[in-house]
Amino acid sequence: MDFSIFGNRISKSSGIMELMDDLGNALNGKDKKYMLGGGNPSHIEEVNKIWRKRISQIMSNENDFEKMFVNYDAPQGNISFLESLANLLNKKFNWNITAENIGISNGSQNGYFILLNIFSGLYKNNQKRKILLPIVPEYIGYSDQLVSENSFQGTIPKIVEVKDNFFKYNIDFDSLNISNDISAICVSRPTNPTGNVISDEELTILSDIATKNNIPLFIDNAYGLPFPSIIFDKATPIWNENIVYSMSLSKLGIPSVRTGIFVARKEIIKALSRANAIMNLSNSTIGQFITKPLIENGDIIRISEEIIKPYYYNKSRKTIKIIQDTFGDSIDYKIHVSQGALFLWIWFKNLPITTSELYEKLKEKNVLVVPGKYFFFGLDKKWNHSEECIRITYSQSEEDIKTAFQIIHDVIRAI
Numbered sequence: 001m002d003f004s005i006f007g008n009r010i011s012k013s014s015g016i017m018e019l020m021d022d023l024g025n026a027l028n029g030k031d032k033k034y035m036l037g038g039g040n041p042s043h044i045e046e047v048n049k050i051w052r053k054r055i056s057q058i059m060s061n062e063n064d065f066e067k068m069f070v071n072y073d074a075p076q077g078n079i080s081f082l083e084s085l086a087n088l089l090n091k092k093f094n095w096n097i098t099a100e101n102i103g104i105s106n107g108s109q110n111g112y113f114i115l116l117n118i119f120s121g122l123y124k125n126n127q128k129r130k131i132l133l134p135i136v137p138e139y140i141g142y143s144d145q146l147v148s149e150n151s152f153q154g155t156i157p158k159i160v161e162v163k164d165n166f167f168k169y170n171i172d173f174d175s176l177n178i179s180n181d182i183s184a185i186c187v188s189r190p191t192n193p194t195g196n197v198i199s200d201e202e203l204t205i206l207s208d209i210a211t212k213n214n215i216p217l218f219i220d221n222a223y224g225l226p227f228p229s230i231i232f233d234k235a236t237p238i239w240n241e242n243i244v245y246s247m248s249l250s251k252l253g254i255p256s257v258r259t260g261i262f263v264a265r266k267e268i269i270k271a272l273s274r275a276n277a278i279m280n281l282s283n284s285t286i287g288q289f290i291t292k293p294l295i296e297n298g299d300i301i302r303i304s305e306e307i308i309k310p311y312y313y314n315k316s317r318k319t320i321k322i323i324q325d326t327f328g329d330s331i332d333y334k335i336h337v338s339q340g341a342l343f344l345w346i347w348f349k350n351l352p353i354t355t356s357e358l359y360e361k362l363k364e365k366n367v368l369v370v371p372g373k374y375f376f377f378g379l380d381k382k383w384n385h386s387e388e389c390i391r392i393t394y395s396q397s398e399e400d401i402k403t404a405f406q407i408i409h410d411v412i413r414a415i
Contacts, residue, residue, distance in 0.1 A: 006147055034404035036392040037368035039192065039342060040255065042315070046307050047253040054290050068289040072282040076273040077104030081288040084295045089263065092226050092301065095239050103269040104283045105276060108222055108248045108260030113145045114275040115244065115268070119184040119216060121148030129183035130378075134206060135171050137345070137375030137389070139192045139220065153182065154378030159385075161334065165324065167347060168337045169194060171202050178213055185210055188220035190231050190340030193375050193391035195316075197339035200236045210242045216268070222248040223341040229304035230312045231340035241265045249287045251342070252300070252308070259287030312342065312395075319344060319394035319401055326405045331412055345372075347389045353415060354387040361411050367404045 003011060058064045076082070082099035089095050105111030120131050128148065136154040146152065155176055157169035185206055190197045198206075203219075210217035223230040225237050228251040239245050242265075249259040262272060276283060294300040316338045323346070327333055336345035351358065359371040372389030379386075394401060 009144070009147075009149065012144075031366055034367045034400050034407070035396055036401070036404050037370045038393060040393075040395065041251050041253050041342065042311065042395040044253060044307065044311055047303065050294075050303065051254055051290065054293075058289065064289070068285055071285070073104075073285050073288075074273070075276040075280070075282060076269065077102065077283055078285055078288045078292075081292050081295070084292055085261065088226070088295050088298070088300075089239075093237055093239070095263075097239070097263060100266045101263055101269060103262045103264070103272040103276075104288065105260040105262065105272065106280055106284055107250070107258040108220070108246050108262075109141050109145075110258070110280070111246065111260040111262055111272060112142065112218075112220070114272055114279070115218070115262070116142065116145055116184070116186065117147050118271055118275070120146050120151040123183075127181060129181050132176075132178070132182045132185045133378050134176055134185060134187055135169060135191075135196075135198065136377070136379065137169075137191075137193055137372060137386075138186075138377070139188050140370070140374045142186065143374065143377040152378030153177070153380075154376065156379065156383055162337060165334050166337050167334045169196050171198060171206075173205060176209075178209060182213070182215065184216045184218060186218040186220070188222070189235065190223050192223070192341050193343050193370070193372075194336040194345035195338045195341045195343055196336060196345075197231060197233050197235050200234070203236075203238060207238060207240065207243060211240070214242070216242055216244050216264070218244045218246070220246050222246070223251055227300050227304040227308075228252045229301070229309045230342065231309070232313050232316070233339045235340075239263055244268060249291060252291070252304070254287060254290065257287030257290065258284055315394045316344070318398060319392075322398075322402055322405055326402075326409050331409060342393050342395050343391050344394055345389060345391055347385075348412070349388060351388060351412070351415070355390050356387060358390065358411070358415075361415075362408060365407050365411060367407050369408075 058068055079099060082102045085102055086097050086099050089097060116131055120129060122128055130151050130153045133152055133154045135157045155172060158172045159167055160170060161167045187198060187206065206217055225231060225235065230251060245263040247261040249257055262269065291300060320335060320338065323335065332348065332350045334347045334349065338344060348355065355371040356373055359369060362369055370391040372391065373386050376383060376386035
């Protein structure tokens, strides 16, 4: 059976498919697996209690149950939720937005598929336009989303090596090429996979570039402020008419409700809503309904800052200590400075095989990581560094992390 060009592209093997497939297969297997590859948030019991309580409240109230499960919402989202969130963002960040500036999608990945394709590919003058990634590595979930092939333009960062086996990526503005075929800029903050947080200064420069060129700047804030606040360094959220600011409910501990949130100028939100009507008919109401009271009273910020952020900060530091203790001086490695998100990014500078091959060897030992090559897309030249890095999540138990890194150490030493 023949597929269309788009059909072949969307159904081919991809990094994100392999990642999710490995996760699913591992969970169904009998052997103990060490799941350092996925992005599933930790099961934080204190947070789980909050969601169980909210579900109990809803289920015990017939009217609330019907509102959440029985009725379709508008393609833009639940108006009451949108108004509550606009009020929270205005109060927290002194923004000047209304409910018309906010749109909901069935997960932020779904929303990015819509919006990145709205701003890429062929335009009416037959010019092909691209999405600029000002710094790679960047989120694996973007890489295969564009309907038009080769519509990302990635930029290799500056690497700053820091003492004690750390390093950091910074935007190389001297290499940033804003040509006429660039239609949008996209960056995540903090970044999946590296935990990098671009500075306020870097973000301001990108915003100025977007404004000067009258193109949108997408800021993927799935791990950032004001929720879930998994961001460890100073970072100021900004928004203006040229910025599309996205958030998610997933890392609050409810990834299965698939709720993405976008803040943008009204015409972009209208475009997102119209595409939602075509693709999804409506959005999932569940996440909006569960979290609305916590948004209204501000508890969502308290939960993020007092429970979720400290939990992941401590997990990050403990995992770094495990790696340092396990690897010692016997392995040549560097860790990207951990500034947020759920991941650590490890660079094996002189590894004699690629990290894609390392991934297969670790998989044989029941340790799942993600090889770095999937996060380096849109580049116009090969960069060996892309096959020297792996991403791991530190959301698993401390015992599993210790065992997994002992296996990683032994495999690399054997190599």
